[in-house]
Amino acid sequence: MVRARRGSRLSLSGGGDRADWVRNLKKTPEVRLRIGTRRAAGRARVVRSGTTEDKVARELLDGKYQGWREGKRLSGWAKGALPVAIEIA
Template sequence: MQVDIQNFADEDFCYLTTIGRRSGKPHTIEIWFAAHGTTLYLLSGGRDKADWVKNMRQQPAVQVKLATHTYTGQARILTAGTEDELARQIVFAKYTPRSTDDLTGWSNDSLAVAIDLHNEVQ
């Protein structure tokens, strides 16, 4: 089944579920995202100290809930380059009009993460 997430691009946030690196249990957070094709981009202000980043480093298979739809995906940490710049630009552009805070530092200093979505969970 082709993943179509563009209908959810304007959602304020998604729910990301990782598997706990110690507990082995699902751990869900609410997080900002931007969609591009079948990939979601997230920024971790806590960089690699964030629990969700530590969890996905150990187990990159994740689930993402967008509105009422849940998808399986594979998480990747981005390194400096074109995709990293894209992630920062589109997340910043999406949330700057919605926030009263200056998000420039957050956008520049956060760890960029990509989640390639695969299938909708039925």
């Protein structure tokens, strides 16, 4: 999970929309996060494909977990995963 902007977190589901946690958030998008000692409520949603947010999610998370950087190709994981955004209340 990465911070995209103030009040927003992004994650990628390697299991796509078949992952249990993604199915759960589609059914009940209200979530609770714990980041360090901070707890927050939020609302999760699948990021629309082909949007700027989709591109940003893949690049930020691939950079964090796979070492992606500008000028490199995204990893197979980042290309194939499903981006999810959480807007913190």
